[in-house]
C-alpha cells in the first residue's frame with residue numbers, strides 16, 4: 248500500500264499542532280498561544296497500526312488574513328490535493344465560513360473528513376451546532392482534548408485513529424487500483440511478458456510494473472513467461488506457442504510488434520498501469536489530442552516523484568522530443584515534479600501528460616489531474632502517449648477495452 252497522507256486543517260489557534268504532536272507522541276510542530284504560529288505545512292512520517300506508513304501534515308490556519316495570511320491559506324489549500332484523509336478541527340462552537348469553505352474544497356476532491364471538536368476540556372459541541380452539522384454534512388464531531396490526562400490519552404488516541412483509519416480504508420476502497428489484468432486475462436491463459444534488460448533497466452531486479460504484472464497473473468491463476476525481446480523468435484517459431492497476450496515495455500513496442508504474429512493481442516505495462524491506476528477514460532479521450540497540438544502550445548508534464556533519474560529522462564527529454572517530432576510543431580514543455588504547485592493556470596495548457604504515478608496513491612493521482620479534467624484540458628499519460636506516438640496505440644489499446 249502507498250503511504251497514506253493525512254492533512255490537519257482548522258482556524259489559527261484551534262489546536263492543530265497540538266493534535267499532530269498528540270498523534271505522533273512527540274513535539275513535531277511548535278505549539279503556542281499566539282495565533283498563526285504554524286506558517287507552512289509541517290510533515291511527520293509515522294506508522295499507524297492497521298493503516299501502515301502515513302504522513303501527517305500540519306497546516307497554517309484557514310482563517311489567516313492580510314496579504315501574508317492569504318498566502319499561508321493558499322499554501323494550506325495546496326495540501327488538499329496531496330492527501331488521502333482530512334482532519335478538520337474547530338473549537339468553542341466556532342463553525343462558520345472558514346470551516347464551510349474548507350468542507351466544500353474537501354468535498355470537491357471527494358476526500359473523507361474526520362471532524363474534530365478540539366479543546367473539549369474547555370467546552371463540548373453545543374446541541375444546536377451538533378444538529379446543524381448532522382443535517383448539513385451527516386457527521387458527528389469527535390470531542391478531543393490535547394490536555395487529556397495520562398489515563399485518558401490512550402482511549403482518546405484510539406478513538407481518533409480508529410476514525411482516521413475507517414475513513415482512510417473506505418476511501419481507499421473507492422479509489423482502489425483495479426487488478427492489472429481484471430477482465431483481460433482469465434485463469435489458465437498464458438501471457439508473455441517482454442522485459443528488455445538494457446542500459447535503462449535497474450541492476451539486479453525488475454521494475455515495479457513488471458513485478459506487479461507477474462503477481463497479478465499468479466493471483467488470477469494464469470501463466471506468465473518472461474523473456475527479453477531477443478527471445479521472441481524462439482517462442483513464436485512454435486505453432487502451438489499457446490500465448491494469449493503479449494505485454495511489453497513501451498520502449499520496445501516497435502521491436503516486439505515486428506517480432507510477433509500480426510493478430511496476436513499486445514499491450515504495454517504502462518498502458519495496463521494507466522488502466523488500473525490512472526484516469527483511463529480521460530486518457531483515452533485525451534491521447535489522440537496529441538495530433539491536434541498547434542505551434543506555440545504549452546504541454547504540462549506531471550512527474551509524481553522528484554528526480555527519479557530514468558523517469559526524468561523520459562519526461563524531460565524523450566517525450567518532448569517524440570512529441571515535437573510527431574507533430575512538427577513548436578511546443579513548450581513545463582515539467583512539475585512531486586506534488587508541487589503548478590505555477591500556471593490550467594487554461595495555459597493544451598495537454599497534460601501524467602507519469603505512471605507508481606509512488607503515489609490513486610486518489611493523489613486523481614486529485615492531481617482534477618483541475619485539468621474540470622477545465623476540459625485533455626490529459627494522457629506517458630505509456631499511452633508513447634504508444635500513440637509510436638503508431639501502435641490502437642493495437643495496444645484493443646486488449647484493454649474489450
Ligand SMILES: Nc1nc2c(ncn2[C@@H]2O[C@H](COP(=O)(O)OP(=O)(O)OP(=O)(O)O)[C@@H](O)[C@H]2O)c(=O)[nH]1
Nearest residue numbers: 259260261262263264265279280283284285392393
Ligand atoms: N485547553 C486546551 N488548550 C489547547 C488544546 N490544544 C491546544 N491548546 C492550546 O491552544 C493554543 C494553540 O494550540 P496550537 O496547537 O498551537 O494551535 P494551532 O491550531 O496549531 O495554531 P496555529 O499554528 O497558530 O494555527 C496553545 O496555547 C495550546 O496550548 C486543548 O485540547 N485544550
Ligand code: SF4
Nearest residue numbers: 552558602603605606
Ligand atoms: S511516480 Fe512517476 S516519475 Fe516517479 S518513478 Fe513512478 S512513474 Fe516515474
Ligand SMILES: [Mg+2]
Nearest residue numbers: 263264284285
Ligand atoms: Mg500550529
